[in-house]
Amino acid sequence: MTAYRQKDISLDLLGITKVYPGAIALNNVSLSIRGGEVVGLVGENGAGKSTLMNVLSGAIAPDEGRIIIDGEEVTSLTSARVHERGIALVHQELNPFSNLDVTANVLLGREIRRGMFGFLDQAAMERKVAPILARLDTRFGPNDAVSGLSLADQQLLEIARALSIDPRLLILDEPTSSLTLSETKRLLDVIRQLSADGVAVLFITHRLAEIEEVASRVVVLRDGRNAGTLGCGEITKDAMIRLMIGRDVGQFYEKAEHDPGRPVLELKGLRTKAYPQHPLDLCLRAGEILCLTGLVGAGRTELVRALFGIDRIEGGVLEIEGQRLVGHSVPAAIAAGLCLVPEDRKTEGLFLDFSITENIAMPSHAALSRLGFVDIGAEAALAEASRHKLNIKTAGLGRAAAEMSGGNQQKVVLAKWLAMKPRIIILDEPTRGIDVGAKAEVYRLMQALAVDGVALLMISSDMEEVIGISDRVAVMCRGRIAGTLARDQLTEETILQLAVE
Amino acid sequence: MQKKDIGLATLVMTVGAIVAVMNPRFLSPINLANTANLIGLFGLFSIAEAFVIVTAGIELSIGSVIALIGVIFVDLIASFGVPWPVALAIVMALSVTIGLLHGWLITRLKLQPFVVTLCGLLIYRGIARFYTRDGTAGFTFGSDFPMLEYLIAGRTVGVPHSVVAFLLVAVAAWFLLHRTVLGRHLFAVGKNPQAASFSGIDTTSVIIQAYVLCAFLTGISAVFFAMYTRSVQPSSHGNFYELYGIAAAVLGGFSLRGGEGSIIGVVLGVILLQVLQNLVNLLGIPSSLNFAVMGSVILAGVIADTQFSRYRDARRQAIAMAALEDTSKPQA
Numbered sequence: 148m149t150a151y152r153q154k155d156i157s158l159d160l161l162g163i164t165k166v167y168p169g170a171i172a173l174n175n176v177s178l179s180i181r182g183g184e185v186v187g188l189v190g191e192n193g194a195g196k197s198t199l200m201n202v203l204s205g206a207i208a209p210d211e212g213r214i215i216i217d218g219e220e221v222t223s224l225t226s227a228r229v230h231e232r233g234i235a236l237v238h239q240e241l242n243p244f245s246n247l248d249v250t251a252n253v254l255l256g257r258e259i260r261r262g263m264f265g266f267l268d269q270a271a272m273e274r275k276v277a278p279i280l281a282r283l284d285t286r287f288g289p290n291d292a293v294s295g296l297s298l299a300d301q302q303l304l305e306i307a308r309a310l311s312i313d314p315r316l317l318i319l320d321e322p323t324s325s326l327t328l329s330e331t332k333r334l335l336d337v338i339r340q341l342s343a344d345g346v347a348v349l350f351i352t353h354r355l356a357e358i359e360e361v362a363s364r365v366v367v368l369r370d371g372r373n374a375g376t377l378g379c380g381e382i383t384k385d386a387m388i389r390l391m392i393g394r395d396v397g398q399f400y401e402k403a404e405h406d407p408g409r410p411v412l413e414l415k416g417l418r419t420k421a422y423p424q425h426p427l428d429l430c431l432r433a434g435e436i437l438c439l440t441g442l443v444g445a446g447r448t449e450l451v452r453a454l455f456g457i458d459r460i461e462g463g464v465l466e467i468e469g470q471r472l473v474g475h476s477v478p479a480a481i482a483a484g485l486c487l488v489p490e491d492r493k494t495e496g497l498f499l500d501f502s503i504t505e506n507i508a509m510p511s512h513a514a515l516s517r518l519g520f521v522d523i524g525a526e527a528a529l530a531e532a533s534r535h536k537l538n539i540k541t542a543g544l545g546r547a548a549a550e551m552s553g554g555n556q557q558k559v560v561l562a563k564w565l566a567m568k569p570r571i572i573i574l575d576e577p578t579r580g581i582d583v584g585a586k587a588e589v590y591r592l593m594q595a596l597a598v599d600g601v602a603l604l605m606i607s608s609d610m611e612e613v614i615g616i617s618d619r620v621a622v623m624c625r626g627r628i629a630g631t632l633a634r635d636q637l638t639e640e641t642i643l644q645l646a647v648e
Numbered sequence: 649m650q651k652k653d654i655g656l657a658t659l660v661m662t663v664g665a666i667v668a669v670m671n672p673r674f675l676s677p678i679n680l681a682n683t684a685n686l687i688g689l690f691g692l693f694s695i696a697e698a699f700v701i702v703t704a705g706i707e708l709s710i711g712s713v714i715a716l717i718g719v720i721f722v723d724l725i726a727s728f729g730v731p732w733p734v735a736l737a738i739v740m741a742l743s744v745t746i747g748l749l750h751g752w753l754i755t756r757l758k759l760q761p762f763v764v765t766l767c768g769l770l771i772y773r774g775i776a777r778f779y780t781r782d783g784t785a786g787f788t789f790g791s792d793f794p795m796l797e798y799l800i801a802g803r804t805v806g807v808p809h810s811v812v813a814f815l816l817v818a819v820a821a822w823f824l825l826h827r828t829v830l831g832r833h834l835f836a837v838g839k840n841p842q843a844a845s846f847s848g849i850d851t852t853s854v855i856i857q858a859y860v861l862c863a864f865l866t867g868i869s870a871v872f873f874a875m876y877t878r879s880v881q882p883s884s885h886g887n888f889y890e891l892y893g894i895a896a897a898v899l900g901g902f903s904l905r906g907g908e909g910s911i912i913g914v915v916l917g918v919i920l921l922q923v924l925q926n927l928v929n930l931l932g933i934p935s936s937l938n939f940a941v942m943g944s945v946i947l948a949g950v951i952a953d954t955q956f957s958r959y960r961d962a963r964r965q966a967i968a969m970a971a972l973e974d975t976s977k978p979q980a
Contacts, residue, residue: 168964210969457845481848495846498839500907509836509847512829519828542967550964563847 155182156315163212172198187358190368235314239321245294408433416463421449422626441623455487456480484570496560499549504530533562554585671930688810691918696865697893703838704906705761709768714886716776717870747863751856776882786879800875822911839907
């Protein structure tokens with residue numbers, strides 16, 4: 148271990164590929180880092196940053212690609228190897244042990260012992276931890292209980308833990324997401340110091356300004372591939388965004404002009420289980436794409452779960468085509484012509500081990516059966532028709548849904564509902580984690596459905612998508628509908644103002 | 649027939665052939681008829697168990713229900729002089745009630761199937777023993793029910809009626825599980841209850857139906873067992889039968905995680921277990937090793953099955969990689 152510690156790290160990932168059935172997480176991605184460098188890693192959600200992190204931390208082994216560390220080629224980075232080579236990782240999710248104190252958390256697994264029985268040497272451990280905390284200028288001391296720390300302090304604790312192994316490579320995943328401005332400044336100073344001492348720092352963040360300030364090189368990922376690298380002097384916010392998005396946004400969302408029709412779905416003072424104190428009013432018209440947006444936890448998914456009959460409605464009225472729904476349940480919602488493409492495709496939308504045909508036919512069984520017996524011919528015909536209509540790419544409809552790409556899986560979920568000829572389709576984050584081509588197809592399909600008079604209610608956190616495809620946007624904030632915006636009022640600022648109000 | 653079923657059928661044939669070669673008495677009409685009779689008796693409740701297992705549930709009270717229903721059926725006829733069709737109707741109604749109760753506890757009170765049916769195992773056994781004051785319920789000497797005995801314990805051209813009943817139930821169960829909407833929904837609820845309810849399937853009703861179906865078939869099986877033994881000793885009658893049922897279903901490709909399995913598989917599983925039992929007897933293996941032989945075969949079967957699914961996952965990964973190579977070529 149000490150042998151490696153003498154010199155600066157040199158790490159190269161070459162052509163790393165990681166495939167999950169149904170999704171390509173990393174496609175031929177390369178990343179190099181040397182001691183003393185501060186490399187920024189940026190990309191949109193789902194671009195592959197977290198998978199690359201997991202490869203770096205030894206949590207997953209890549210399917211293809213070479214890893215060269217300190218000039219030696221290794222097949223994968225195991226967590227033992229990561230530790231041995233002095234790679235420290237600060238995770239985005241904070242998992243401190245709230246039942247232990249700060250010192251115990253920082254040195255967990257590397258406790259200092261003494262004497263023949265190997266008792267913990269509390270004093271020595273505190274002597275080791277105190278200077279690290281001083282370096283980060285924390286408000287808490289080595290003896291403080293972790294259960295009392297704020298989110299920002301917990302983040303600093305994680306960073307202290309990483310620094311305590313004297314890393315040669317420090318990987319920071321969104322380290323500033325809950326830090327205040329002065330704490331962030333302090334952290335950036337520490338990064339500069341470390342880099343001057345020859346430590347390599349890989350810095351992953353959505354806050355591009357921080358990268359502008361501290362990075363000497365930026366690697367951009369898009370859709371699981373390298374989108375480009377920016378060297379010193381080229382690092383600007385605009386350059387990074389151009390590489391991250393890498394496509395002409397306007398062309399992506401072609402809007403067909405048509406007038407929305409009569410109201411098909413009306414909420415009058417509806418109260419959900421999650422936020423029963425806020426009655427909600429909303430009206431969705433035939434042929435309209437209404438987008439429900441807001442921050443995570445604003446109550447969007449909870450609202451659509453209530454509309455679809457999964458969660459109980461606590462009060463108020465839900466009307467579909469002027470008919471008041473009573474005794475709401477999923478079968479009742481489906482019978483009324485409402486369906487939901489759920490947020491989590493793999494657990495809520497699909498039976499991964501079942502064939503594509505069975506998945507598509509699942510809700511239509513009543514229509515495809517005689518005296519309770521399934522009409523296998525009709526089932527196959529429905530699946531075949533759906534394959535053509537939605538351009539589902541598969542080697543065979545008898546294949547398990549797990550064997551398809553994310554985009555095609557989403558098309559199967561859509562197909563199963565289109566077979567029911569719904570009047571209202573609710574889509575919860577319909578394009579999350581699917582590739583650009585499939586995204587475009589989903590948008591085209593949504594437009595075509597709207598033109599046919601189907602009402603679409605879409606939940607999305609992707610601002611571009613919200614602005615690109617919606618006829619109208621309802622912004623939710625802490626369980627309330629903070630406001631609705633017409634198409635000509637849509638800008639990122641107007642939406643965000645309502646969302647964080 | 650699924651690939652798994654073909655593999656199992658081959659195994660049954662192989663074991664049968666080996667036994668036949670080592671001891672020709674295996675193929676004697678008496679032995680075949682006896683083995684077939686046992687296959688029929690055990691098969692009825694094994695199919696019952698399969699309907700619950702496919703929903704990712706478990707039914708541990710089968711043996712106790714067989715004892716309780718057996719005791720009540722025999723006692724109604726022998727002690728109370730109830731006409732047997734009425735007695736049959738009463739015990740079947742009781743079975744269905746037990747199924748409804750289990751289904752209700754599991755779906756409405758959200759109790760775990762294992763816990764509910766474990767309590768059932770203890771409760772029904774206790775009631776059966778209390779009911780007869782730990783004595784044996786049997787037909788009094790000389791009592792005669794020719795019609796009942798012919799129907800339940802009789803034979804037609806040498807074929808035991810338990811086998812006929814088993815085959816009829818198996819065919820009906822095959823259609824029910826593999827060709828009806830309810831069957832599809834049983835698989836769906838067992839595989840992914842969340843996606844099932846998101847697809848508009850009434851999961852509560854489907855699960856209750858599975859337990860009712862299981863209890864109904866267990867009731868039929870109980871009547872056959874009561875007439876086969878002609879006297880029911882409530883402390884031992886039907887002991888461990890739920891485990892035979894689970895073993896047959898698991899051998900037949902049912903996963904305890906739910907959503908997998910076939911009726912042909914469970915039928916073959918029952919046959920294999922009984923042939924193994926027969927093998928122990930015919931080859932002079934100490935009968936104390938009976939369970940050990942069964943356990944080893946089931947373990948081997950399950951290991952083979954998990955290896956198969958690992959192979960399947962690896963193949964999926966390979967397909968995904970191949971698809972990736974296809975898409976990356978034009979861009980390269």
